[in-house]
Structures are given as structure tokens and as C-alpha cells.
Amino acid sequence: MTGKDEAELSGLLRAAIAGDERAYADFLHRIAALVRGFVRRKVVQGGVDPEDVVQETLLAIHVKRHTWRPDAPVLPWVYAIARFKLIDAFRRRGRRIEVEIDEIAETFAEPETETVSERDINRALEGLPPTQRSVVSSISVDGHSIGETAAKLGVSETAVRVSLHRGLAAIAKRFGRQ
């Protein structure tokens, strides 16, 4: 974290907010690397997948980017969000371990039941309504553009944008504190 980083990153986010998509992708890549380093330093024992926390942090940064003041430094804002999401991950893990102990007591007859990480973004994706799910995975996993996705699904580009926006907001909300 240097002054140069700070100046470049806040410049990129300002450009992104002004509508520069290239700047936004650049910003998110660099933030992902910084947050990954931060989370990996903090997560020393298992139970929390650092990459899950990175993804949740990026989602939160995205859906809450209106909470950044363009005249304020960007890194304290980013790290405050990352720390919040990390604490949330630890807290949930604590709760999940309690739940698992209860479940073992109750379902002792079927020990083969596998516990799937509820935090995994894929699970959140699966929970979306079909249209939002196909739009989000077309653009993310398949790497299609908005236009290609619209053509593939036979809907307007506006409809694709709306589904993408709602889908991402819904995933972020699912990761919110419960």
C-alpha cells in the first residue's frame, strides 16, 4: 500500500464512475490482488476460503461503490470493506461449526452427508431466478458480452443489463449478514 497505489487506484475508480469500463476492470483486478494479499495474511487456519472473501469483497465494493466519496482516499474504504467481509466470514464459520455439531447429533445415521460451503458464490448463483442466472453466468463464466448474451437468449440488451444488475445485487445480498 503506497501513495502511488492510492493515487492510481482512486484515479481509476473516479474514471470508472464517470463511465470508463476499461478503468473499472483495471481497478477491480488491482483491488482483487490487494485484497487477496490482505485476506491470506489474516486467514492462517482453515475453515475460511480466502478466495470466497475476495469475491464477496469485490461484490460489496461493486454494489456499494456509491458509498465512496471521490475526494476521499480509496484504500481505507477498500480495506474497511474487506475487513468487514472477513470478520463476517469468521463469524459465519463459527456459527456453521456449531450447526455441524448439532447436525451430527441429529443425523448420526447418515454420516456420508457432505457439507457444501454455503458461501460459495456458485451456490448463490444457483439460487437466482433462471433468467438472472443465465445472464450472470453467460457474462461471467462464459465470458460473453452484453450484446452476445442478448442475442443468445433472444432478449433486448436492456433486459440483459437489468437482469445482470438485479442478479449481482441479489448475490451480494445473499452474502449479507444473516
Added chain:
Amino acid sequence: MRTEDLIKALDADAGKMAMPMGKAWWVAVAVAVAIAAAVFFTTIGPRPDIMPAMHTMRFMSKFVFTLVLAASALALIRALSVPGASTSRRMAWMLAAPLLVVLAVVLELFVVPQADWGKRLVGSNMMICMTFIPLIGIGPLAVFLGMLRYGAPTRPVLAGAVAGLLAGGLAATFYAAHCFDDSPLFVATWYTIAIAFLALLGAIGGRLFVRW
């Protein structure tokens, strides 16, 4: 999903950003004031002798307390609603309203004979005070909790409590125009209880509803 893929989706959704927090707070305050005013004027309204009352120190001092509380709570909650903003100086300003009340109480105890202290403290309508401050403040509190959801408070319980103090300061400002009990002894007791109740509600609301 790989992080790389997630970034593609976020980038494609970069289009329109929601209203910035600074502006959104002023919209929220305007809506909250409108709700509080509507409840106040359709229920109890200002006291009939408000014009002569405005020439008395005690009556006007109530607005100083409540407005200082509302202003300091607004400054603090604006910082609490965004991640990474420094809050320590704004926290310190939260002491301003209580200190002013303490100062006024001390002055009142000097000015008023001891025999009258009890009468001034109990006042004439403490139940109305404790009913209407929460009643006027509950709508604004809901608006402010909604703003916290819209924002990204990293300390949701504290932010919720401050939302309650802001709603309380606002509601008490309106209520003070109705209330006949102008003694700082009354204000320090019953206004505080009513506002503390809103702060408690706000903290619970922050715990239960402010997730992101």
C-alpha cells in the same frame, strides 16, 4: 466461479451508479423532517402561547439542546454509514448536547429554590413527552435505518443507535414547540428517556435489518 469471471460480470454492470451517499443523506433528512412535521402538526401541534414563549431563555434553550443533538448525530451517522471514514472527532461532538444540558441543569439548580426542584422535574405532561417524542421519531428512524441499509456501515449496531439519536433529536425539536415544561430539569429527565428509547430501537434495528 473464478474471481476473474466475477470481475467480468461486475465490469459489465458498471453502467449506472446509485445516488452518492452525501446527496442521499440530504434527501433522507428532508423526507424525515417532512414525516415528523406531518405527525406533529396533525396530532399535538405547537403550544398556543408559542410567540411569547419564544422570548424566554428556558423555552429557546430546549431547541439548542435538540438541534445540537440532531446536528452532531447527523455528522456522525454520515461517517458511520460509509466504510473507512474516520469517526473519532465526530464521536467527540456527540458530547456537546449532553454537556449543554448538564450546564443548563446546574444553572437551573442555582436559580430555582430547592423546594421547586421536584415540581419542575416532574412537570405537567411527562407522559405526553414520553409518548410523542417516540411517536414523532419513529418514522424518521425508519428512514434513517433505510439509509443505513443503502449505505455500508461496518458497525451496524452503533450506526443504528446513532440513527435513533438523530431521529430523537429531530422529534424532540418538534415536540419542544408543544411542551409547556421548559425547565432543564424536565428536559434532562424525560426528553433523555424518550430519546434513549429511540436510540435503543435504532440499535436493535441496526442489528436486525442493516445487512450488506
